[in-house]
Amino acid sequence: MVIEVRGLRKSFGKVEALRGVDFSVPEGKVLGLLGPNGAGKTTAVRILTTLLPPDAGRASVAGFDVARHPAAVRRLIGLAGQATAIAPHLTGFENLEMAGRLYHLGKQAARRRAEDLLARFDLADAAHRQAKTYSGGMLRRLDLAASLIGLPVVLFLDEPTTGLDPRSRVGMWAVIRELVAGGTTLLLTTQYLDEADELADDIVVIDHGQVIAHGAPEQLKDQVGGDVVEFSVEEKAALAPALEAVSSLGERPAFGDTETGRVQVHAGGRGSQVLVEVVRSLDAAGVAVTAMALRRPSLDDVFMSLTGHAADQDNASDGAAGNGPRKKSKGAI
Amino acid sequence: MSAHEVLGAEVALGEGAGLPSVAARRPGPLTRARWAVEDTLVITKRNLLAWTRVPAYIFFTVVQPVMFTLLFRYVFGGAIHVPVPGGYVNYLVPGVIGQTAGFASFSTAIGLARELQTGGVDRIKSMPTARSAFLAGRLVADTLRLFVTIVVMVGVGYGVGFRFSGGAAGAVGMVLLATLLGLAVCTVSALIGLAVKDEESVQAFGLIWVFPLTFVSAAFVPIASMPSWLQGFARHQPFTVVINALRILALGNRVEVAVGQGLGSALWQSFAWTIGVIAVFVPLATRAYKRA
Numbered sequence: 001m002v003i004e005v006r007g008l009r010k011s012f013g014k015v016e017a018l019r020g021v022d023f024s025v026p027e028g029k030v031l032g033l034l035g036p037n038g039a040g041k042t043t044a045v046r047i048l049t050t051l052l053p054p055d056a057g058r059a060s061v062a063g064f065d066v067a068r069h070p071a072a073v074r075r076l077i078g079l080a081g082q083a084t085a086i087a088p089h090l091t092g093f094e095n096l097e098m099a100g101r102l103y104h105l106g107k108q109a110a111r112r113r114a115e116d117l118l119a120r121f122d123l124a125d126a127a128h129r130q131a132k133t134y135s136g137g138m139l140r141r142l143d144l145a146a147s148l149i150g151l152p153v154v155l156f157l158d159e160p161t162t163g164l165d166p167r168s169r170v171g172m173w174a175v176i177r178e179l180v181a182g183g184t185t186l187l188l189t190t191q192y193l194d195e196a197d198e199l200a201d202d203i204v205v206i207d208h209g210q211v212i213a214h215g216a217p218e219q220l221k222d223q224v225g226g227d228v229v230e231f232s233v234e235e236k237a238a239l240a241p242a243l244e245a246v247s248s249l250g251e252r253p254a255f256g257d258t259e260t261g262r263v264q265v266h267a268g269g270r271g272s273q274v275l276v277e278v279v280r281s282l283d284a285a286g287v288a289v290t291a292m293a294l295r296r297p298s299l300d301d302v303f304m305s306l307t308g309h310a311a312d313q314d315n316a317s318d319g320a321a322g323n324g325p326r327k328k329s330k331g332a333i
Numbered sequence: 334m335s336a337h338e339v340l341g342a343e344v345a346l347g348e349g350a351g352l353p354s355v356a357a358r359r360p361g362p363l364t365r366a367r368w369a370v371e372d373t374l375v376i377t378k379r380n381l382l383a384w385t386r387v388p389a390y391i392f393f394t395v396v397q398p399v400m401f402t403l404l405f406r407y408v409f410g411g412a413i414h415v416p417v418p419g420g421y422v423n424y425l426v427p428g429v430i431g432q433t434a435g436f437a438s439f440s441t442a443i444g445l446a447r448e449l450q451t452g453g454v455d456r457i458k459s460m461p462t463a464r465s466a467f468l469a470g471r472l473v474a475d476t477l478r479l480f481v482t483i484v485v486m487v488g489v490g491y492g493v494g495f496r497f498s499g500g501a502a503g504a505v506g507m508v509l510l511a512t513l514l515g516l517a518v519c520t521v522s523a524l525i526g527l528a529v530k531d532e533e534s535v536q537a538f539g540l541i542w543v544f545p546l547t548f549v550s551a552a553f554v555p556i557a558s559m560p561s562w563l564q565g566f567a568r569h570q571p572f573t574v575v576i577n578a579l580r581i582l583a584l585g586n587r588v589e590v591a592v593g594q595g596l597g598s599a600l601w602q603s604f605a606w607t608i609g610v611i612a613v614f615v616p617l618a619t620r621a622y623k624r625a
Contacts, residue, residue, distance in 0.1 A: 049459040071359070075461045085456035089383040101375045102462040104368055130386065150460065 002027045002154055002185040003048065007057035010043050017043040019209040020057065025187060025202070030180050032200030032217075033189040040209040041189035042082070045158045048187065049079045061154055078152030082159045084143040088132035092123050092142050095131055096149055103150035110149070117145040121175060137168025141175060148179070155179070157188045161195060173198055194296070197221070205306060212306050226251075227271030229278050231292035233261045238287050245285040249277045255304065264304070267294070369463035376470025377477070380444065384478055394440065395482050398433040399489050405429065405553055406493045413554055416591045417584065419496055426490035427507060427579035428552035430483055431572055434515035435543045437479045438522035441471060442539040445526030449625055468615075468622050472519055479515040483508055499585035507582040510603060514575045517607040518543070520614035527621035546572050556593070568593075571606035578603045 003025040010018040018040045025031040033041045046052040048059055050070035058065060064072045086095050093114055100110025118127045121141040126134060131142060140160065147155060160176065161169040176199055180186055190196050196203045197217040205213040205220070213220060229250070233242050242263055243256045250265040257263075267274035275294045282289055360368070384390050405413075405425050415424040448454050457467050487495075487508065497504040522539065529535050549563060550556075550572040556564050567573060577592045578599035589595050 046455075049455075051455055051458055071461065074459060077459060079456060079459040081452040081455050083450070083452035085452040087379060087383060087453070089386045090379065094379075094382065098375050098379050099456075099460075102372055102457065102460055102466075104371075104461060146456070156459075 001025065002062055003031070003187060004060045005044070005048070005057070006059075008044065008047065008054050008059055009056040010040075010047060010052065010054055016209050018047075018054075021206065021209065021211055023204045023211060023214065025185055027185055028180075028183045029201045030186040030188060030199055032196030032203045033187060033206060034191070034193065034196045034203050035189075035206040036191060039206045041206060042158055043209075044206070045079070045081075045156050045187065045189060049077055049156055050074055075150070076153050078147035078150060078155045080140075080143050080147040080155075080157050080160060082162060084139045086131045086139060086143055086146065089130055091128045091130055092118055092134070093127040095142060096146055099146045100149045105150070113149055113151075117148060121145050135168070136164055137171055140164060140168070140172055144172075144175065152184070154185045154187070157186065159189055159191065162191065169195075193220075207306075226269050227267040227274070227294060227296060229265040229267050229271070229275050229292070229294050231263055231278070231282075231289045233263065234288045234290055236261050239263070241285055242282060242287045242289070245281040245287060246278050249274055249281065266305075365463070369465055369469075372463040372466030373469040373473060376466050377473045380471060380474035381477065384474070390440065394437055394478060395485055398429060398436070398482060398486055401432065402426065402429050402486060402489055402493065409553070415555055417580075417588055418498065419494070419584075422490070422494040423496065423498075423584055424580070425553065426486070426495040427511075427583045428550075428576050430486055430507075430511045431514060431550075431576040431579055432547040432552045433482060433486060434479060434511050434575075435518050435547045435572060436540070437475065437482060437515050438518040438543070439540050440478075441475045441519045441522040442526035442529070442535045443532060444471060444475075445523055446530055446532040446535040449527065449530050450532055454622070454625055464623075465619070468523060468618060472516065472523065475519045476512060476516045479519075480508070480512045483511050483515075497583055499581070499583050503582040503585065507579050510575065510582065510600075511579055513607050514572075514603075517610040517614075520611050520618060523618040524614050524621055527618055527625055530625065546570060551576050551592075571603075571610070574599060574602040574606060 001024040003023075005021060005023050008018050008021040009016075021040070021044060023031065023033075033044060035041050043052065047054050048061055048066060050066050050073050053067055058067075060066065061073045062076045064076075066073050087098075090098070096114035096117055097110050100113050101107065103110075105113060115124075115127070118124050121144065123138060123142060123145070126138060131139065134142065144157070144160065147157075157176070161172050164172060173195070176186070176188070180199070186199075188196070188199060200217060203213075203215065203217055203220055204211055231242075233239050236258070239256050239258060239261055243254055246263065246265050247254045249267075251268040252266055254263055254265045265274060265278055271294050275292075279292070384394075402425065406422055410421040410425060413421055413424075415421055417424045445454075454467065458464075487504075497507075499507075525539055526535055529539070549559075549567050550570060551567070552572065556567045556573070559567055574594075577594045578596065580588055580592050581594075581596045581599060586596060592599070
């Protein structure tokens with residue numbers, strides 16, 4: 001195992017960020033660490049990249065214990081965090097060349113490697129422009145290139161596409177896939193199920209500092225139950241009759257949220273068929289609905305089926321807004 | 334696993350992982366010392382390049398002190414009477430240089446807070462880069478920048494009538510002592526930036542402590558002109574002591590009476606303050622960096 005994590009714990013004051021986490025990643029494989037904001041993903045990455053000492057438990061990277069041999073670990077890893085660690089007033093080339101020097105590659109090797117990476121990540125034309133002129137997608141690619149300059153055997157990407165527009169996101173996926181094809185062992189954190197599905201060989205779902213599920217993407221999706229038909233009732237009084245009308249149509253009893261009046265029917269692999277049946281049943285029962293949709297399972301559905309609560313529920317209660325990318329606050333991640 | 338403990342030995346990596354064993358070789362002390370120097374130079378260059386490319390930085394570090402010089406020389410200077418040969422301009426230039434050394438440290442705090450927020454610190458700490466290099470590179474860059482600023486200010490001072498009269502050694506000594514003062518203030522500022530961590534808070538509060546220290550000092554006006562309750566603080570605080578030494582170095586021993594302190598006394602107090610501050614704040618800032 002290139003990454004081995006056993007019983008990892010970390011608290012920040014009273015907040016338990018990690019409460020005994022175990023997982024491992026074999027050589028050349030991609031592990032997706034999936035979870036909502038505040039689940040403990042970034043804390044796990046910070047411990048594995050020697051930025052933070054664990055309170056208890058063990059973590060090793062490439063055979064080295066991260067707490068006892070941090071210097072050896074640092075020579076073998078690359079990290080691209082949530083924020084892009086790029087000096088905006090330096091050019092793309094200067095950013096990479098200096099990173100190479102700081103990995104002790106030597107001047108010539110650092111230059112050569114910087115040029116190679118710029119070409120590989122489609123940044124050769126912008127190589128001698130200051131990074132502040134780059135688009136969000138270009139910055140992420142440059143940041144990823146910087147994390148690769150030291151030829152890491154293990155790469156850590158902490159939410160590599162959070163905050164990117166959909167097109168840059170897909171571009172970033174292509175870059176990461178190509179990288180992984182070259183045999184790099186990768187640990188990737190994400191809030192998006194589709195991202196983990198797209199890139200990971202294995203997914204570890206983490207919530208409240210604990211691993212709540214572990215498996216290949218297909219296994220997880222089967223567990224979630226495929227497509228979801230979702231609609232909202234116009235008046236809350238209509239929630240009960242609506243649930244009654246559709247409850248037998250899905251793979252398991254429909255779920256209704258009394259707060260929002262939103263109803264979910266898990267349709268398995270029969271999405272469109274169930275959609276038609278739901279419409280018919282509601283019409284027959286005389287329930288007026290708004291915003292009906294058929295969608296693929298999301299992180300919310302994974303959480304709903306694994307924990308019985310929505311992924312963003314706890315965040316909402318401590319004042320953070322929803323599921324979207326949130327400014328990273330140091331400490332209690 | 335115990336093989337990993339053997340310092341300097343080449344050890345096999347995580348059994349069966351098939352990873353390059355060269356990466357696990359722990360370098361000897363000489364190599365590590367060389368890396369510490371090289372890494373510091375790379376980070377120094379990185380900071381200095383950014384400085385030369387941002388007009389606002391150059392404005393803040395060079396143009397603003399020049400404006401202070403002109404302002405006090407031509408606007409306030411006529412109302413301030415000092416018993417210094419050559420008049421107020423000779424009194425002013427060493428003072429405004431001392432003040433500049435205090436203000437220049439602002440960018441140290443800002444720069445460090447920004448790199449904490451943008452992930453630059455996390456990135457470098459996850460790299461095999463020497464642990465001391467990030468902070469050392471920042472301090473070296475800021476000190477070199479201050480040195481350039483001081484030389485520019487001496488040039489501007491010459492343009493408005495300032496003249497060294499303490500000999501070449503005194504002139505060089507003044508520039509170097511002012512630079513040392515700047516380095517000392519930068520170490521305090523480094524701790525502020527790393528402890529506060531938030532760039533906006535640093536923007537708002539990072540400079541407040543420098544204002545009373547530089548203005549309630551002998552930088553611009555003789556301390557005797559201040560109310561008596563303020564004079565005790567003004568006379569003994571570090572900026573005054575260093576500025577006294579700067580004046581005597583620049584203008585010669587004949588201004589010792591006007592300054593109110595002898596060169597020997599001003600110098601040893603200056604060194605005690607600056608080196609003392611550096612000795613206290615470098616370890617504190619290093620600790621804050623490790624914890625950040």
